[in-house]
Amino acid sequence: MAAENRFWSNLSGLRLRARAALLGAAFASLATLPAVAQEVRAAVIRVDYPSLLPLSRLDLPTEDRAFAGATLGTEDNATTGRFMGQTYETVTIATAPEQALAEFERLAAEGYRLFVILAREAELLAMADAAPGDALLFNSRSGAGSLRSEECRANLLHVAPSDAMRADAVTQFLVWKKWTNLFLVHGSNPEDVALADAYRASASKFGARIVGEREFTDTGGSRVSDSGHVLVQRQLPVFMQNTPRHDVVLAADATDYFAEYLPYNTWEAAPVAGSAGLVPATWAPTHESWGATQLNTRFEKLANRPMRDEDYQTWLALRVIGEAVTRTGSADPAELRAYALGDEFTLAAFKGEPVTFRKWNGQMRQPILLTNGRMTVSVSPQDGFLHQRTLLDSLGLDQPESACTAFE
Amino acid sequence: MIRSTLLATAAALAIAATPALANNVFVSNERGNTVTVLDSTTWEVIAEFPAGNRPRGITIAPDGSELYVCASDDDLVRVFDPNTFEELHTLPSGPDPELFVLHPSGNPLYIANEDDNMVTVVDVKTRQVLAEIPVGIEPEGMAISPDARTVINTSETTNMAHFIDAESYEIVHNVLVDQRPRYAEFTTDGTKLYVSAEIGGTVSVIDMTADDPPITKKITFEVPGIQPEWLQPVGVKVTADGSRVFVALGPSNRVAVIDGETDEVIKYLLVGQRVWQLAFTPDEKFLITTNGNSNDVSIIDVEREEVIKSVQVGQQPWGVVVAPD
Numbered sequence: 001m002a003a004e005n006r007f008w009s010n011l012s013g014l015r016l017r018a019r020a021a022l023l024g025a026a027f028a029s030l031a032t033l034p035a036v037a038q039e040v041r042a043a044v045i046r047v048d049y050p051s052l053l054p055l056s057r058l059d060l061p062t063e064d065r066a067f068a069g070a071t072l073g074t075e076d077n078a079t080t081g082r083f084m085g086q087t088y089e090t091v092t093i094a095t096a097p098e099q100a101l102a103e104f105e106r107l108a109a110e111g112y113r114l115f116v117i118l119a120r121e122a123e124l125l126a127m128a129d130a131a132p133g134d135a136l137l138f139n140s141r142s143g144a145g146s147l148r149s150e151e152c153r154a155n156l157l158h159v160a161p162s163d164a165m166r167a168d169a170v171t172q173f174l175v176w177k178k179w180t181n182l183f184l185v186h187g188s189n190p191e192d193v194a195l196a197d198a199y200r201a202s203a204s205k206f207g208a209r210i211v212g213e214r215e216f217t218d219t220g221g222s223r224v225s226d227s228g229h230v231l232v233q234r235q236l237p238v239f240m241q242n243t244p245r246h247d248v249v250l251a252a253d254a255t256d257y258f259a260e261y262l263p264y265n266t267w268e269a270a271p272v273a274g275s276a277g278l279v280p281a282t283w284a285p286t287h288e289s290w291g292a293t294q295l296n297t298r299f300e301k302l303a304n305r306p307m308r309d310e311d312y313q314t315w316l317a318l319r320v321i322g323e324a325v326t327r328t329g330s331a332d333p334a335e336l337r338a339y340a341l342g343d344e345f346t347l348a349a350f351k352g353e354p355v356t357f358r359k360w361n362g363q364m365r366q367p368i369l370l371t372n373g374r375m376t377v378s379v380s381p382q383d384g385f386l387h388q389r390t391l392l393d394s395l396g397l398d399q400p401e402s403a404c405t406a407f408e
Numbered sequence: 409m410i411r412s413t414l415l416a417t418a419a420a421l422a423i424a425a426t427p428a429l430a431n432n433v434f435v436s437n438e439r440g441n442t443v444t445v446l447d448s449t450t451w452e453v454i455a456e457f458p459a460g461n462r463p464r465g466i467t468i469a470p471d472g473s474e475l476y477v478c479a480s481d482d483d484l485v486r487v488f489d490p491n492t493f494e495e496l497h498t499l500p501s502g503p504d505p506e507l508f509v510l511h512p513s514g515n516p517l518y519i520a521n522e523d524d525n526m527v528t529v530v531d532v533k534t535r536q537v538l539a540e541i542p543v544g545i546e547p548e549g550m551a552i553s554p555d556a557r558t559v560i561n562t563s564e565t566t567n568m569a570h571f572i573d574a575e576s577y578e579i580v581h582n583v584l585v586d587q588r589p590r591y592a593e594f595t596t597d598g599t600k601l602y603v604s605a606e607i608g609g610t611v612s613v614i615d616m617t618a619d620d621p622p623i624t625k626k627i628t629f630e631v632p633g634i635q636p637e638w639l640q641p642v643g644v645k646v647t648a649d650g651s652r653v654f655v656a657l658g659p660s661n662r663v664a665v666i667d668g669e670t671d672e673v674i675k676y677l678l679v680g681q682r683v684w685q686l687a688f689t690p691d692e693k694f695l696i697t698t699n700g701n702s703n704d705v706s707i708i709d710v711e712r713e714e715v716i717k718s719v720q721v722g723q724q725p726w727g728v729v730v731a732p733d
Contacts, residue, residue, distance in 0.1 A: 076565055080568070294522055298523065348567075348606075354608070354609075
């Protein structure tokens, strides 16, 4: 018996449905398992923001970004479900930011209560605040710090790591290397500035020193699409002249307009980390340890392309749902939430240790990969960064630092 | 090929007649694409031979006549002469064979296809696929009950031990265990089944005497100074009398020694880095562990419960099997 997958899209091309529905009938004894027959329905909403082409063509967006992760997650859940008498159906919707809330409300009206959202903070919060009382949302994209602190919501769990977790992953590695003099170059867009804040906080947290900072202004004309790449490449060495002595250049370029040009175009011979060079990631097609080869292989067979962060984070959100359904025998979002935030919850995520949730703000704890695009260089947390609860809590906002009260 | 097998059997018989018994120990090297051969009396490396791409699971016929290696990236099982180390032939295995178990009679072979959510049953004589059994995601651990009636498969992402009827090839029972079950092992009397969960950090003890065998205990591990998440149980071996259970604990570089009566941990033995699989010598005097990150094997004196030696092998040792007497 194989998973039945059907994809279809409506005329606007904005809507794709993936179904992996399996019946448990052919599998005989389930005596030690809860005897239930349930249909678990989830919706994945991806908000597509207007954007220019990425600097590297390796990052060209694909139509199925995140959704391929949803298909794999649904298949994985359905395979377990067929032994448990549970079926899984996942609907995937791509929408413009202006229509995001309307799409969300339409799905809620159709009865969906489990949502995986790939959106920025504003759209995400609008959906969380408009959600029916019994809905549960998973953030699989936004790394915004406020969502884990003063803007947290009780019905919103974060599978995507916060920017602070990613920054801490990089800083821990640099400190472990004893490369503690950092020169910070950040972009001029609000997201870049926020990311620079995360790196500053991280440096002070782990005893690294930001010896100097510079803003590389986004003038909007230096993209590869108008052959501006020659310009940026030439600008950068000059831009990077006369810097204080530093070990590493930290790049904070959340909007992807200059950081990829930095390696080898610095003035001093310093390695680059952050938005280019040594990059923090939740997933990498080069990741091999802890069974990761298998997840990469399964994904590549399905999607004919490498797995990226947004695929992994969508897969992982659906696996949280699947694991909670498997263990509780329930599809009720309140029960799933309680289980996910409870002491019993652990999930294998191909990161060498179980992932769990922080009870105080709904953030998933997870190791962060550090990749150079060709190899997984290291995985944080690094040796020697201790924490009284779990080493994973050395990454990102700790309980006393979080202003979140929605989970109390 | 038949002749070389006969010669090999004759050679094995000749060796068996001599008093000081040496057994060949075969270690598959996942990254080195080789099998390293050790002598179980001197613990010297006596040979290393090519074994195909990404050799992982490794086992040997009960009569010692054929050595089987899962060549995962070749999508087949390679069969070697255990005495000459010549490749005899290959067996179809289905995609990405990882680990397998032989029927106690030596035939057939039950293979976990990690990438394909399948267990493939292969006749080692006719070299035909007898059955393909759909199981959970990422099947790995394989075991067969001593009465040969039940085949166990563990699926790493589905987190289950699947009980497969060895006759009908139907799944007759499923037990949900902790995260990422890697290995299943029966006691010799068949009354208990141990299933390790690598990421869950536990070994489930399943009572095989009950109807629809349930989990009766979960063994947990604790080593002072070691982060609990690094105590990752993988390989499990039980002594023939059931008195001791050994569990390889992955990146904690420890092997746990467990009282087989109470299923309580007695002690931890420090071995090489990232210990995964285990094998006894036929007399159960020694237990060999594969240490994937330090590229060596550790030798444990079973009676004294002490590590006596470590031996460098090939790149990233994965599986180990010892030739029968």
